[in-house]
Amino acid sequence: MLKNHPKCLLNKPNNKNVVAPAVCGNNFTELGEECDCGTVQECKNPCCNAATCKLKVEAKCAEGACCQQCQIEKAGTVCQASSREDCVLPAKCDGQSSVCPSNRLKDDGTPCNDGQGYCYNGQCPSLKNQCINLWGADAVVGKEICYNMNTKGTNYGHCTKSNNTYVPCNPVDMMCGVLFCSAGEKIPTVGSGVASFMGCKAALDPTVMVKNGTKCGNKMVCNNGKCLSTSKVFQTPN
Known part of the structure; x- marks a missing residue:
């Protein structure tokens, strides 16, 4: 659950957003309280006075990643x-x-993952990781012959779609269309249909395209079905 939905589970409520009166002893530090470690019987926090929900003498904090031994x-x-x-x-x-x-976050366009990609919105998208996420740990990136299919303009080989028509990639953009992988599981994590040929496979799902920001060449990244220079996409010096 934590792996699949980290934002939900790690989204701790802000005590300033609680509109009900503070209740000392509910193990939730509310507005007006310095700390709350539960009831007197429950409390195991050496920095907090459970009876008053105030910090103990000489304590500067009771919780938080920047609190150690009751000191900031x-x-x-x-x-x-x-x-x-x-x-x-x-x-x-x-x-x-x-x-x-x-x-x-590091600036978009910063090299990452030992040069395998460029930072984009705090992530380091790569074909390898996208294949693993889709087909499992044993999946690998499809060979060039697989990505040549993106120049054909089929439901399993294209760069974009316009008015229900699959638009083929220009040869220079073929790494920025449908995601092609090899090996791994038989069924993808997204969608159920699979196109398979010559050791290549793609999930027949409109969302399974090579992600924006994925490296497609030296100082080149995918952007909406195009393989463009990092300086153009990230507006940084090339």
């Missing part, structure tokens, strides 16, 4: 590491709050 971490302490694909900068404590600030 010094400014610059990393409280959330960067992503493994390096498109999210590590979040650091500001020395004032026990709450870890939100991660900052």
Whole structure:
């Protein structure tokens, strides 16, 4: 559940948004409370006075990634590491709050994942990862002959669709159309229809296209069915 729906499960309510009167002992720090660790019998937080929902003497905080031993971490302490694909900068404590600030994203177009892609909206899209997400861990990117199909303009080989017509890719854009993979599972995670030929396979689902921001060449990325320069897409120096 956490893997598939992280935003929902990690979206902790803001205590300022609670309109009901604060209730000390409900294990939820509400407006007017400095902390809330549950009832006196339940509380195991050494920084919080469960009876008053106030911080104990000399305590500066009771919870949060920037709170250690009831004290606020010094400014610059990393409280959330960067992503493994390096498109999210590590979040650091500001020395004032026990709450870890939100991660900052690296600029779009920054090389990521050992040069396999470019950062785009905090992610590092690559054909490899898209194939794995669609067909499982053993899936690999389809060969060039697979992507040649995108120049044909069929339901399983195109770059865009206009007025119910499949628009073929220009040869230079063929890596930016339908996503072609090999190996992996027999049934994709999206859709149920499958087109298979010469070791290539594609999911027959209109949403399974190569993602915008995916690397399609040296300093080139896909953008709405076109393989364009990073300087044009990200408006950064090439």
